[in-house]
Amino acid sequence: MPRKILTIVGARPQFIKAAAVSRAIRETDGLSEVMIHTGQHFDSNMSDIFFEELDIRKPKHHLAVNGGGHGDMTGRMLMAIEPILVAERPDWVMVYGDTNSTLAGSLAASKLHIPVAHVEAGLRSFNRRMPEEINRVVTDHLSTLHFSPTSTAVANLAAEGVSKGVHHVGDVMYDATLFATSKAEQGSTVLSDLKLRPKAYVIATVHRAENTDDPGQLRAVVQFLQERAKSHSVVLPLHPRTRQAASRMGVNLDRLQVIDPVGYLDMAKLLHHAVEVYTDSGGVQKEAYFHRVPCTTLRDETEWTETVTHGWNRLWKGPERLTQREIEEYGKGRAAFDIAKLLASNSAA
Incomplete structure (x- = not known):
């Protein structure tokens, strides 16, 4: 019997990463996959469209848990x-x-003694006020397999006493970006739809609770962002949380080119x-x-941190960017296949 992987996703960045790994699982002997979509992102522009565009099979279980x-x-x-885990009995x-x-x-x-594999293990902002930091720390300490995108993430785990089952595989987002960019260049009409010229605008995203609450x-x-709009059009695909917060707080979004997600x-x-x-999203920083x-x-x-030390990123209240250089840590766009091979070869025993 193939080893059953039960994948749990719920938010935009996870759909993108899971798309790359799911394709690799389908091409790896000895593996099968069942997917749960929690419903954390429920807007069709934040959820359904990703399954359609990225060749992800529809989730077997959709929980519709949000808000x-x-x-x-x-x-x-x-x-x-x-109860789904009890019924599916995944490996x-x-x-x-x-x-x-x-x-x-x-x-x-x-709690059901089913081993956990964590993709993007070992990332740390070292800011415990961020709910995401609590989630990633707890998950890492519950996991058996840790798929880390960088050697820094591996070192973070080691500093917390986690060294068994840790693998530096590179970044699955790079796999996903290579796949998506090729398709987008052929099929997306978003620039003409928004009347944008290449290299004549900036793109911004804002959604983190620390910025919206x-x-x-x-x-x-x-x-x-409005200061930046004086030199370039700032295109802002507006996250539902940010839209609600701006409306509730009376924050004026004038001078920004606000669009739906x-x-x-x-x-x-x-x-x-x-x-x-300009972004507060970890995924968009890497993209x-x-x-x-x-x-x-x-x-x-x-x-x-690699995006900062290698000159491609800066903190908005920090120093200017350093000299740009390539980030070898993220791999060559084959992280998903390395993950699939490790899942096929590893026993949780």
């Missing part, structure tokens, strides 16, 4: 995931990144032809590098 506080959402996910539960879906999946699996912080971020292929094309990227576009991170720290 509410962190404890409420995570608790409802736990309640919904547990591995695989989780991605740092969301509430990741935490709920790893907790449910570990504090009125002063959100106003500061928006003012920063876009699919991954459209976003890939927007990133590929931007002159610069900017994969497209070789300079990035400014709208936070006070970043998990992706």
Whole structure:
């Protein structure tokens, strides 16, 4: 019988990473996959479109859990995931990144003594005020297999006493970007639809709770973007959380080219032809590098320190960028296949 991998996803970055790994699983002998979509991102532009564009098979289980506080959402996910794990009896539960879906999946699996494989293990911002930091730390300490994108992530795990089952595989986002950019260049019409010229605009994303939950912080971020809009059009695909926060707090988004969230292929094309990227998203920071576009991170720290030390990224309140050089750490776009091989060859015993 093939080894069954039960993948748990719920948010945009996870769909993108899972797409690359799922394709590799389908091409690896001895593996099968079942997917749970928690529903954490439920807007069609934040969820369904990714499955259509990135060649991901529709999830077998869709939990439709979204909204509410962190404890409420995570608790409802736990309640919904547990009976599915009991019924499916997977050999591995695989989780991605740092969301509430990741935490709920790893907790449910570990309490049922099902081994957990964590993609993007070992990332640290060292800011425990970020809920994502709590999620990733707990998940790493519950996991049996740790698929780390960089040697820094491996070192972070070692510093916390985690060394068994740790593999530096490179970054699956690079795999996904290579796949998506080729498709986007052929099929996406987003630039003409938005009347944008290549290298004549910047792209921005804002969604992290640290920026959307504090009125002063959100106003500061928006003012920063509005200053940049004096020299280049700032295209802002507006996350539902940010839209609600701006409306509730009376934050004016004038001078920004606000658009609805876009699919991954459209976003890939927007990133590929931007002159610069402003974001609080860890995933978009890396995607900017994969497209070789300079990035400014709208936070006070970043998990992706390599993007800063290698000159492709800077913190918005930090020094200017260093000299640009290639980041060998992220691999050559084959991380997903290395993960699939490790899943096929590793026993949790």
